[in-house]
Amino acid sequence: MNGRFAGGLLAMLLASGAAQAAAVDLRSPDGRVTARFEMVPGRGVSYALRYAGETVIAPSPAGLLFTTGPDAAPAPAAGLRLLGSEHREGRDRYRPAHGKVAAVDHGYDEAVLHLAAADGRRIDLVARAYDAGFAFRFLLPAGGPGGFVGGEETRFAFPADYACTGLNLGRFENSHEGEFDDVAASHIHAHSLYDAPLVCRTGTATFALAESDIEGFPGAYFSGRADGGLGVETRLTPAPGAAEPAIATGAAAVRTPWRVVMLADRPERLIESTLIDDLATPARFAADAEWIKPGKASWDWWSGPMVPKPGFDTATYRRFIDLAAALHLPYTLIDEGWAKGAGGGGRVRPDSDITQTAPGIDMPGLVAYARARGVGLWLWANWKAMDRQMAEALPLYARWGIKGIKVDFMDRQDQGIVDFYHKLLGAAAAQHLMVDLHGAFAPRGLERTYPNFMTQEGVMGAEYNKWTRRITAHHNVSLAYTRGLLGPMDYTPGGFRNVTPAAFEPRVVGPEVMTTRAQQLALYVVYLSPFACLSDAPSAYLDSAGKPFPGVDFLMKVPTSWDETRGIAGAFGHYVAVARRSGKAWYVGAITDETARRISIPTDFLGGGRWTVRQWSDGATPEALGVTTTTITAGTPIPAALAGSGGTALIFEPAS
Structure with missing residues (x-):
């Protein structure tokens, strides 16, 4: 059929009775991804998904739940029928400002199902099949019946007890930080709240459930089916203190995020996917704006006060600026402590003011000092303070000459926080400021819509080495196959106090990492972060004479944004090569x-x-590196011996 619906059904305006039995088929350009939508009498829309001839998602409902108010129970639209449908073949062509690739050109097969309910409400269901996966969303035009969207009855039914890996957060308000654990589909319960992505293996394919293009709508989790069957259901995030979400309809149009199924024949191939960004709203300003510049930064927070006479003062910050200059890094990130009454741990003091510096800090002087050394500054802020002072703070930072902001501790994904993301990213772009969001939900493609959105947390990263033993090599590998699939991840690698797991001790000052130096280098390639920190102290990278320690040469050279990405080898959860x-x-x-x-x-x-x-390889101890240079012909495999909790990093350049 090659992208055409069977029998030309979608070219017809279907009568109500015939519509109930109509099947609408989608097929990706390469023919491997196929989907079918059907109207189930008395139930609404059902869909099923196949990949390379294998059923991946069994017939499942796709729909919204509506309510008249916060005290009314949500229910499906009554009397739903198919009025008609449309079909087209489209392409996503764009050049990202930063990320996995320099250019995107992906075809898709699209259907729009025009639905009507008994109360006159109109709902469009838009679905697409790409070579890299499948997605659908709902559109409610303005002017229809009032009330609220109170949830979804969208389900992903599994035809078998898949082996899955996911992050079960268990509550709506959280920092989206934790381990992705293996779980059989039959052990995913109705009370579970799995974050995106939920990754499952069918035996012949791997898929990841996620969402994209979120605006005016809350983020979703995945819960086990209420009927106890295999698979998951979509659970929308309510506002803090509310039992269920309530998205107003009628006065304004409502557009749900895309419900996404990323697909690949091998797990590591999912790392290549740009599907989350492909589905996102195109850039709202020039993606090639000259002030949007990916790059690495020195950073004062992770290592603790490992400089002479440390403090939140100009002298301390200058040492990190000097490190950036010595390593030719374009940025220094100044974290919590620079502003008056700066709040950490999600708290904001009544006297906090992110337009004023703390005593002992000369911010205009620091900007000038950094500029003279070819370094730009980024500043940290608590999101509550930023929300309160955004109109004053962002123009002030622009006047100071600040390059970007790191905003922290949102720890939610309800509609209010989604609205804050859009407000902040748009306001920051107006002041030519780049953005890093911490305490953030996982990517939904907003970095395409707002090219100044460089990276985000939503990951249990290297900071946890300061107080736990949770950042293991297994965790690092798992992230590549899970959270890392969706988009930029501010994990903050670069720890140069490398010890064995047995010798590791959590400590706030001078934290260690229980992986090798070579693995820390490799993480800058395995993980994507267009704004990437070198997390350790100046003394970890340079000796007393200013000479770089082994491995720093790789950190100086490795880019943070890419022209092409390939997942080239791996075994799910055990090792990966990118x-x-x-x-x-x-x-x-x-x-x-x-x-x-x-x-x-x-x-x-x-x-x-x-x-x-x-090639930078594991040595005899976790801190040791072996560095070799060879010449090969393309296609020649390179053997690599990886130590336990280890890795390797390589640079290939055309031989002159």
């Missing part, structure tokens, strides 16, 4: 869990020709 291209050079990062292993790194991605390869 290749990314910048210009003519390719970078590869490979990491393993606690098991030492010998792997073969394929080089077919190089295309052809001869290449000079520099």
Whole structure:
């Protein structure tokens, strides 16, 4: 059929009776992703999804729940019928400001189902099949019946007891930080709240459930089916203190996020996917604006006060600016402590003021000091203070010459916080400020809509080394196959006090990491973050004479935004190898869990020709590195011995 609906049904305006039996088919350009929508009498819309001939999602309901108010129980639209439908073949063509690739050109097959309910409410269901997956969303035009969307009855029914991996947060208000644990589909319960993505393996394919393009609507979690069957249901996030969400209808149009199923034949291939961004609203301002510049930063918070006479003062911040200048990093991030009454831990003191500096800090002087050394500054702020003072603070930062802001502790994904994201990103763009969001939900494609949105947390990252033993090598590998699929991830690697898991001790000042130096280097390739921190102290990267320690040369060179991305090897949850291209050079990062292993790194991605390869490998101790330089012909596999909790990092450049 090659992208056409069977029998041309979608070209017809269907009568109500015939519509109830109509089937609407979708097929991706390569024919591997196929979906069918059907009207089930008395029930509404049902869909099913197949990949390479295998049923991935069994017939499942797709619909919204409506309510007349906060005290009324949500219910499906009564008497839903199909009025008609449309079909088209489309393409996403755009050039991202930053991210996995330099350019996108992806085709899709699209259907729009025009639905009507007994009360006159109109609902459009828009669905697309891409080579990389499948997605659908609901559109409610303005002017229809009032009331509220009080939930969804969208389900993803599994035809078998899939092996899944997910982050069960268990409550609506949270920082979206934790371990992605393996779970059988039959053990996902109705009271569970799994964050995006939920990744499952069918035996022949891997898929990830997620969402994209969120605006004027709350974020969703995945819960086990209320009827106890295999699969999950969509659970919308209510406002704090509310039992259920309430999205007003009637006066304004309502557009739900896309419900997304990312698909690949091998798990590591999902790392290549740009589907979340493809589905997002296109950039609302020039994506190639000259003030939007990806890059790395020195950072004062993670390592603790490991500088002479430390403090929240100009002298301390200058030391981190000097580090950035020495390593040719474009930025320094000044974290919590620079502003008057700055609040951490989600708290904001009554006297806090993010337009005034704390005693001992000369911010205009720091900006000038940094500028003279080719370094730009980013500033941290608590989101509550930012929400209160946004109109004053952002123009002030622009006048100071600040390059970006890190906004922290939202710890929610209800509609109010989604609205705050849009408000902040738009206001920051007006002042030519880039943005890093912490205490944030996982990516929904907003970095395409707002190209100044460089990275976000929503991950249990390296900061947890300061107070827990939870940042294991297994956790790091798991992130590549889960949270890392969706978009930029401010994990903050670069810890250079590398010890074995047995020797590791959590500590706030001078934190250690229980992975090797080579794994810390590889994380800059395995994980995507267009704004990326070197998390450790100046003394961790430079000796007393200012000479870089082993591995710093790789950190100085590795880019943060890419022209091409490939998932080239791996075993789900055990090890992974990722290749990314910048210009003519390719970078590869490979990491393993606690098991030492010998792997073969394929080089077919190089295309052809001869290449000079520099490789940073695990040494005899966690801090040790072996560095070699060789010349190979494209297609020649490269053997790599990864220590337990280790990795390797490579740079390929055309041989002269």
